[in-house]
């Protein structure tokens with residue numbers, strides 16, 4: 229199943245009552261309908277950005293240890309509720325030199341939510357991340373990639389650029405070899421890879437398949453001559 233088809237199926241369950249244009253605007257990786265957003269870098273260097281959503285989780289330190297061993301800088305789109313829950317882990321991510329982005333507070337599906345609800349989700353997360361890591365995020369990613377009315381104003385107010393992805397690893401449901409094969413087959417200079425160091429709102433999620441996939445993806449991409457950059461670094465061109 230292609231990414232757009234897979235996302236289309238997911239989106240269909242959430243966005244059932246919407247016009248095709250609004251549904252497309254909400255989920256399409258290249259859509260600017262609900263706020264400024266990127267899904268890849270300019271690709272002027274042979275670089276790739278690994279991104280991890282839904283953390284921090286209890287397993288994030290294992291991932292940090294591996295990334296440090298490999299000298300890989302990544303970008304973590306964190307949820308406010310998990311930063312609040314595991315502030316020391318959020319701090320470790322920042323201290324290791326990774327970039328931190330805003331992935332909402334409670335990982336809701338934004339379509340049909342009020343502007344005030346959406347504002348709260350991102351402004352509270354911005355506040356919690358700053359308090360616990362000392363970093364003010366410049367990037368945001370909507371949960372499930374679903375964007376909605378009100379997000380543009382929030383992005384303008386908080387100075388947040390939206391980040392989608394070039395390839396998503398479906399690591400919440402696929403085994404490691406399928407994730408790594410899919411990501412490696414779709415990697416290109418300037419690409420943004422979406423994986424997860426958490427699983428939505430879950431406490432103590434099992435991310436063993438993601439960890440195994442990352443251990444396969446990093447050396448294979450490096451063998452092909454890729455460097456790893458944060459999303460902000462990748463966008464500098």
Ligand SMILES: [Zn+2]
Pocket residue numbers: 281282331335370371372428
């Ligand atoms: Zn997420």
